[in-house]
Amino acid sequence: MELILASGECNAEDEIICVPERVNELFENPFLGGVNRTMVLAVLAALIVIGLLYFGIVRHKKRLVPSKFGAAVEALVTFVRDEIAIGIIGPQHGLKYFPWLLSIFLVILVSNLFEVAPFINFPVSSRMWVVPATLSILTWFIFVISGFKEQGFSYLKDIAWPPGVPVALKPLVGIIELVSTFLVRPFSLAVRLFANLVAGHVMLTLLLVSGWVFLSGQGGLAKIPIGLGWLVVGLAIYAFEIIVAILQAYIFTLLSAVYVQTAVHPEH
């Protein structure tokens, strides 16, 4: 551990891993002063999303038979449209929210997949602000505004004074519902995504660096199997993280759709 934790001057012969003097170097961009690596990756994610849609759909909208790439993008997009937008919110309101749901799904998906993308290996979603917090706050605004727009004041009333609950319990349930809907929802949405991606990122880093340290460091041959073991576990987690990245994007989008659904359809 001493070797790994060494800071200051880095001697490649003595030390296996050189730790930067300031940890912020990891997040900073050497070319643009105020713009850090997260911001660059966020913009890159946006560009990738736009590129996917442009080359997959917009450019070939006249073609009746899609190319292979176009068919793949189309499958992704129509999945969000049919399964999430129309499937959850319903055919009446679903299509209205489709552009927003597709945007959050693709932005989160690409941001998450940066975790396992070679040479990037950094999920933008593991920094709280740029993706998880931003998108949960936007989701919060969207479902709250939709609720008031569709149901008027009774949206708030039905949450604070829920129908179908014994009168004695109404104040208690009302407070719980108010807190859960307006405070816990955006918070849990953001933390779920953020924590999953941080955990995955830290786990991948630990396992793969351990593998590297054991395989390349000084010492006898005995440490080679240990290093290989860490590497194998790390690669297994790598595959698992791909699933997590896709799953978390899906869950975020699905829950956003559910929140909107409960806002536009009064519960009976």
Added chain:
Amino acid sequence: MNLFTTLILAAEDGEHADETSGIDLLLPRDVNEIIVGVIAFVIVFGFIWKVASPALNEMLENRQKRIKDDLEAAQAEKAEAAALKEDYAAQLSGAREEATRIVEEARQAGESARADIVSRAEGEAEAIKTRANQELESEKERAMTAMRGEVAGLSLDVAEKIVGQNLDRSGQQALVDQFIDELGGSEG
């Protein structure tokens, strides 16, 4: 690794106060990233809202329309083909009936022609037979008459020679006629 160990270090050790460390790495105090996140998201959203979503709808509608048109055209063609087939079948069965009718007619015509020919032939044969009979009869009559004269002459000649005297010719003739009549009567 770097991040993680530094996290642990920073949590234990507050030496680097000027550096971002601890939970601040994950929840940076500097929230400028929100601005970038919002801008990037708004650009993506605007693109999807104004460009990609209409393009997707257009594409799906075109495809839907094309498939619907193709299916409808196929349906129409199928119905047309069925009608045509029915038409042909009707024509074919009509033709078969017609052929049967023609054969039947021909058979009946042949039959009646045969009967006609046979009956006509029978009539003709009857007529020929009748005529032949008549001719025969008249021939016989004529031969009989001629023979009667001849026989009478011969008889007279014979009788003259036998008797040696000339009998009164008319008296003789009457005698002979009477003889022959008696002869014919006995025959007949």
